[in-house]
Amino acid sequence: MKPNQLENVIKELHAEAYIWARQCCNFDACLAEDILQQVYLKILEGKARFNGQSSTKTWLFAVIRYTAIENFKKENHLFPLEESMDLIIEEEPEETVGSHEKLIQMLPEKQREVMLLVFYHGLTLEKSAEVMGIHIGTVRTHYDRAKKNLKTLILNKKAHEQAG
Numbered sequence: 001m002k003p004n005q006l007e008n009v010i011k012e013l014h015a016e017a018y019i020w021a022r023q024c025c026n027f028d029a030c031l032a033e034d035i036l037q038q039v040y041l042k043i044l045e046g047k048a049r050f051n052g053q054s055s056t057k058t059w060l061f062a063v064i065r066y067t068a069i070e071n072f073k074k075e076n077h078l079f080p081l082e083e084s085m086d087l088i089i090e091e092e093p094e095e096t097v098g099s100h101e102k103l104i105q106m107l108p109e110k111q112r113e114v115m116l117l118v119f120y121h122g123l124t125l126e127k128s129a130e131v132m133g134i135h136i137g138t139v140r141t142h143y144d145r146a147k148k149n150l151k152t153l154i155l156n157k158k159a160h161e162q163a164g
Contacts, residue, residue, distance in 0.1 A: 001050050006043065009056045016121060020061050023116045024068035027101060035068050042067065054130050058123070061131045065113075103153045111146035114139055 001009075010017075021039070022032035039060075042048040048063045050056060104112055110132070117128040129139040 001052070001056075006050065010040065010043065010060070013057055013060055016057070017060055017064060020116070020121060021064050021068065023120065024065055024113075026105065031071075035064065035071055038071070039063050039067050055127065057121075058127045058130045061117070061121070061123075062133065065131060066133075103150060103157065106153055107146055107149055110134075110138075110142045111149060114142045115146045115150065118143065 017039075018032060018036055021036045022029055025031040025035055039048070042063065050059050054062075104115055107115065113132055114125075114128055117123045117131060118125065123131065125139050125143060126136055128143075129136045132139065
């Protein structure tokens with residue numbers, strides 16, 4: 001792909017790329033901007049090349065995901081799951097999109113990624129498998145489990161609200 005074509009693709013997908021970067025960074029907007037800047041630099045410097053084996057959106061999302069993972073490993077942004085669950089559960093329930101984001105954040109990492117790629121970014125399970133770098137059967141398993149877990153979380157939230 002020629003540099004000017006790549007530039008047009010990046011401009012066209014920037015809004016969706018930012019949303020995906022934010023989701024890969026646990027909804028941290030500042031970190032997402034940093035990751036996206038790193039991704040664009042990788043592309044401009046030729047460290048990340050589009051080989052035409054997938055769509056440009058799938059390729060860009062994969063580069064964003066791997067860059068975020070690299071950054072988390074370098075900066076050691078990881079914290080124990082129990083700690084993150086307490087932070088989410090202690091907050092007051094809201095009837096906004098933000099509360100749904102919090103429920104999605106409670107899913108295990110792979111399940112969360114599949115749900116975000118499919119529902120927020122409109123990718124198929126096959127394209128999601130390419131972005132995540134895993135087999136389609138594994139993606140289907142994570143997708144099914146995520147739907148069941150999300151349903152349980154929503155029902156528990158509703159029961160908690162009715163009881164309180």
